[in-house]
Amino acid sequence: MSALRRSLSLVGAGAVVATLTGCSLNTVIWGADGAAVIQAADAFVQDMASTGTSDLFCPDAIAVPGERVDWKNLVAGERFVAHRWRTQAPLDPQWSINLQGMPPGAGASTSYPGDVFFRDTADGLCVIDVMWWELE
Secondary structure (H helix, E strand, O other): OOHHHHHHHHHHHHHHHHHHHOOOHHHHHHHHHHHHHHHHHHHHHHHHHHHOOOOOEOOOOOOOOOOHHHHOOOEEEEEEEHHHOOOOHHHOOOEEEEEEOOOOOOOOOOEEEEEEEEEEEOOEEEEEEEEEEEOO
């Protein structure tokens, strides 16, 4: 069996397991915590793209929100443990997630949100910061 067929079989098996257990595929891949971060990131991106703000901002967030158009066409990517980002470590984020996609009309020198940093609080996840990237 080729590597591609084996990979597709594993993805298919994961989807079947997720369906039978009532879990999302993100839960199967990333676990419950990771799936919650991905879900929060998607909700945050949707809020930002539609209204330009979100209830998910932490009260002490330092994130630069940008404009609504900056968030269009973006979706949550992979989640990471945020302590690896030295510049964000003082903010005490527990998770970061990269965003995939490009805003409409993105071209050279376009700045866009690339990573979102979450803090886990008693009230749930909140966004403490956003790392902006520049398209070269």
